[in-house]
Amino acid sequence: MNNVRNHRANPADSYELFGVKLPQLRMILLLIGIALALLLPLVLANFAIFQMTQVLVYAIAVLGLNLLTGYNGQFSLGHSAFYALGAYTTAIMIDRYDIAYYWTIIPAGLICFIGGFLFGLPALRLEGLYLALATFALAVAMPQLLRYEHFEGFTGGVQGIDVFKPDSPLPMLNADQWLYYFVLFWGALLIIGAWNLVRGRTGRAMIAIRDNPIAARTMGINTALYKSVTFGVSGLYTGIAGALGAIVAEFVAPDSFTFFLSVWFLVGMVVGGLASIPAAIAGGIFILYMPNISEEVISIFFGNDPSAKALIWVAFGLFLIFTVYVVPNGLAGLVRRFVIRYATRRGD
């Protein structure tokens, strides 16, 4: 009974912003978000839909990384490797074994779960920085592994594998729209999954391990198991993102999965904000649109000089440092601060 009363007395519920109670405001924003996600592709041009699809793919990958880092406090610079593993699983299944693309997503996720679990198994010994180092090594080694000549029969070596864009089975949707809804379906499923995961017993254990591993162990949490499983789940999310990404990009090749892809995910996570699910979507939007926008800005100053494109990355780097200094909790933290600053208690 006590529990129930405490739950009702969640202090945030009695606050309001712009005259709307916080839970309702959250619900309204959620509904607007869902409506936009569902309806926008019906009116947008194909290229914009393609970009939205990519945003979703990145958002899933960032969410995967966020589960690991934001909720469990483990670092990974190697998520490009899991993304690659998922992408190649899908590409190989479609190209070599003629399996329909929609059957490849779950196997890709499962393989990445196993991969992540196995890599995370030693995670208890590889704390913090050491894990970052090991995953850094994984990310750097991955393209070479994919290029390796003895795997060429599978991976296509340097050439990579072409994946053909699936046709839409529904007459009222074109191929781009169909693919968008396909990715949206998976994205929604994974977001709901993550939301349930972090609110439940497992999520509390993950967060406890992040906040104080020794205390968590004292409370009877099997830290080694939870850390490995979190790594596996994180790999699963990123692997599914990779599988969807391969279908969206219609192509996989070793050089698409370098260490810098891991950096993208990291940027998306940090800018979006740690330990927040909507932040993953913001992160996805950021890593897709930020290069385009900075390219526009740079072309104003430098014209079409090709080497000036490199400045995009300089801008990315500066933006990252700026984020760490000024808004260490990312956009999500900024929103949280805004709400705390302006929300008022009802009747005040």
Added chain:
Amino acid sequence: MDLFLQQTLDGLATGAIYASLALAVVMIYQAIDHFNFAQGEMAMFSTFIAWQLIAWGAPYWLAFVVCLVISFVGGMLIERIVFAPIHNAPVLSHIVVFIALTLIFNAFAGFIWEFTIKQFPSPFPSELPFETTLIGPHELGVVGITLVMLVLIYVFFRFTPVGLAMRAAAANPVSAALVGISVKKMLALGWGLAATVGAVAGMMIAPKVYLEPNMMLGVLLYGFAGAVVGGLTSPGGAVIGGFLMGVLENLAGTYVIGSDLKLTFALVVIVAVLLFKPAGLFGRVVVQRV
């Protein structure tokens, strides 16, 4: 047998470069307890500065020295400007800033000098004064330069007051500050030295791998592997680890895995050492206090 000797000696030469990077990584690790993921890109940037000086007509050794001075000052500035404000920030902040620096150096080098590969001259004569097929002149020179540098660093840390102060500041910042050592200055100095050591490594490897913004990623991985194998708490161990990685890379490449999986080899070594002997060969086992 000749092949074996050749590969071992050649491995020692690349190992010298890994040893330098490993040493730079360990110096920063000891000072601030973090891996400098940007070490490779910093070294690359230094090498580009030297290349630019040579392209402007400076003689090699002048460019070499000027580049070291610039790297030293640059390293100190990075510590003072970028890392001092986040000294107490969580680990993730540090990792993110290191990654940001990697991006900035990599892209900025690409912006200034473009991504095409460039020849970088070797300062050593093209022929050795004696007959041998076992080792090339550049390789021998690299080993020589590295050994000289290591001896200098050893002497600096072992026999000079500043070196002692730096070791004190790294080992126990609070006590060091209490006896009047400026820990801040020592940190900056450590970064400057690490950047300088990295710059030497960059200039030594550039003639072999060609100069371009992405040249150091693989080299850095081996540098890390060397540091981990030798032990992150032991500068001497890191140097030995670097040499060991160079030799192992060559021998494994010749006899076991071929040249296409060298980075995977480094990955396996790093993971294996961290798993089975996290302190490395010469490192101190760190006991965590609860």
